[in-house]
Amino acid sequence: MDLHQEEINKLILEPGFRNWAARSDAEDFEKWENLLRDDRELSRLAQEAKKVVLRVELSESKQEKEDFASYERLMLKRKNGNSGGRSAGGKDTHSASRVLGIHHLVKIAAVLSFIVVFSGLLYFTADRNSDPPAPVVAEIVKKQTQNGQHLAITLPDGSKVKLNSNSTISYPREFFKNRRIELEGEAFFSVVRDETSPFVVQTEHFQTEVLGTSFNINAYRHADAKVSVAEGKVKVSSVHGEKNPQYKILVKEEAVEIREKEIKASEFNLDEMLWKDGILVFSNESIQTISSKIQRWFNVSVTVKNVAGIAGEFSGKYSNESLEEILTGMGYALNFSFEMKGSEIIISGKN
Numbered sequence: 001m002d003l004h005q006e007e008i009n010k011l012i013l014e015p016g017f018r019n020w021a022a023r024s025d026a027e028d029f030e031k032w033e034n035l036l037r038d039d040r041e042l043s044r045l046a047q048e049a050k051k052v053v054l055r056v057e058l059s060e061s062k063q064e065k066e067d068f069a070s071y072e073r074l075m076l077k078r079k080n081g082n083s084g085g086r087s088a089g090g091k092d093t094h095s096a097s098r099v100l101g102i103h104h105l106v107k108i109a110a111v112l113s114f115i116v117v118f119s120g121l122l123y124f125t126a127d128r129n130s131d132p133p134a135p136v137v138a139e140i141v142k143k144q145t146q147n148g149q150h151l152a153i154t155l156p157d158g159s160k161v162k163l164n165s166n167s168t169i170s171y172p173r174e175f176f177k178n179r180r181i182e183l184e185g186e187a188f189f190s191v192v193r194d195e196t197s198p199f200v201v202q203t204e205h206f207q208t209e210v211l212g213t214s215f216n217i218n219a220y221r222h223a224d225a226k227v228s229v230a231e232g233k234v235k236v237s238s239v240h241g242e243k244n245p246q247y248k249i250l251v252k253e254e255a256v257e258i259r260e261k262e263i264k265a266s267e268f269n270l271d272e273m274l275w276k277d278g279i280l281v282f283s284n285e286s287i288q289t290i291s292s293k294i295q296r297w298f299n300v301s302v303t304v305k306n307v308a309g310i311a312g313e314f315s316g317k318y319s320n321e322s323l324e325e326i327l328t329g330m331g332y333a334l335n336f337s338f339e340m341k342g343s344e345i346i347i348s349g350k351n
Helices: 003-012 015-022 026-037 040-079 091-129 270-277 287-298 323-334
Strands: 140-144 151-154 160-163 168-172 179-190 199-202 206-210 214-219 225-231 233-238 247-251 255-259 262-266 280-285 301-305 314-318 336-341 344-349
Touching: 003 015, 003 040, 015 026, 015 040, 026 040, 179 270, 206 214, 206 225, 214 270, 225 233, 225 247, 225 270, 233 255, 247 255, 247 262, 270 280, 280 287, 287 301, 287 323, 287 344, 314 323, 323 336, 323 344
Parallel strands: 179 199, 301 344
Antiparallel strands: 140 168, 151 160, 160 179, 168 179, 179 214, 199 206, 206 233, 214 225, 225 255, 233 247, 255 262, 280 314, 336 344
16 A cells, blocks of 8 residues: 555544544534645545545445434334333343444444555556556766776675776666676776676676676777686676577686687786786787787877887886886887877887
8 A cells, every 4th residue: 555545544544534524523624624725735635535434424324324213113112012021221222222332333344444445446546547667777877987097986786896097887876686787998896796686797799797706807999808807706708699609607817818709718817907906017918019008007199110120028017117117128128219209109119
C-alpha cells in the first residue's frame, strides 16, 4: 500500500473527520473546514476519504434501522404477553441488547473491512491506470586526462582507479545490478570484491571481468593492448561478436597481449605498473613506443628522424628526472641526438 492510500486510511479512522464528512457534529465540522481551507493536498485526500465514510455511514444506517425494528418487535411481544412471563430484565431484554452489541462489533469490522477493500481497489486501479515505471538509467560520469596528467578515482562501490595520461574512463554515478565501466587508454584498478556483482571493464576490442582483484589494463588506440594481474583472478574476452569469442583466465602475475583480435600469453612485468606511483618505466621498448610514452608523460610533441640510426631497444626507470636528463642518458644508449624547442622534441638517429 502506498503513502497516498495510507493517508486516506488515517483520515477515515479519525472520528472527528468522520463527523465532518457526515456533518454529524458542528464543532468537528468547523474544525475540519478550517484545516482543509488552508491545505490543498489535505483537501484532495479528504474528498476521497469522504466518499468512503459516506458509503459506510449509509450502510450502517440501513442496518441500524433493521436492528431497531427487531428490538421493537421483541418489546411489543413482551408487552402483549407473548413473551411467556419474561420480564424487561429477562431473556428478551438480554436478546435485544445482544443483537445491538453484536451489531456494534459488526459495524467496526465492516468499517475496517471496507477500508481495506477500498484501499486495495484504489491501489489496483492506480496501478492499472498509471504508466509503467520508467527504467532506472544511471547518470554516466566521464573522467579524462590529458598528456602529462594522472588521476585517482574512487568508484561508487569503493573500488580505486589510477588513470594514466591521455586516458578516458566512463562509469555510472551509481552501480545497480552490475559494475560495468568503459576505458580508453591505461588504468590500474583495485576492485572491491562483490560476488553478486561482477566488475567489467569494457575497451574497444576486449573486456576484462573480475570479482575482486588488482590489475592493469593498457588499451591505447593504435597500439597493442595488454592486461596484467597483480592480485586475484580475471577473465579477458574478445568482443568482436564471434559465436565462440576467445578468452583467457589470468591469475596473479600473469598477463596477456591483445593483438589483431588475438589474445596471447605475455610476460608479466610488475615494473610496468609503476607508472601509478609516478615512476616512468621503459621495458625493452623501441624508440616508437618510447616517444609515445614521453609525449603522454610530459605533454610534449615528439618527432623521430632517421630511425634506422637508432640502436635497438631500451629499459630504464625514472621518478624525478627531467625530460632533458632522460633524453640525454637515453641518447648515449641508443645513439641519437635530440633538440628541444619548447614543447616540441626532435630526436635524430646518428649515422
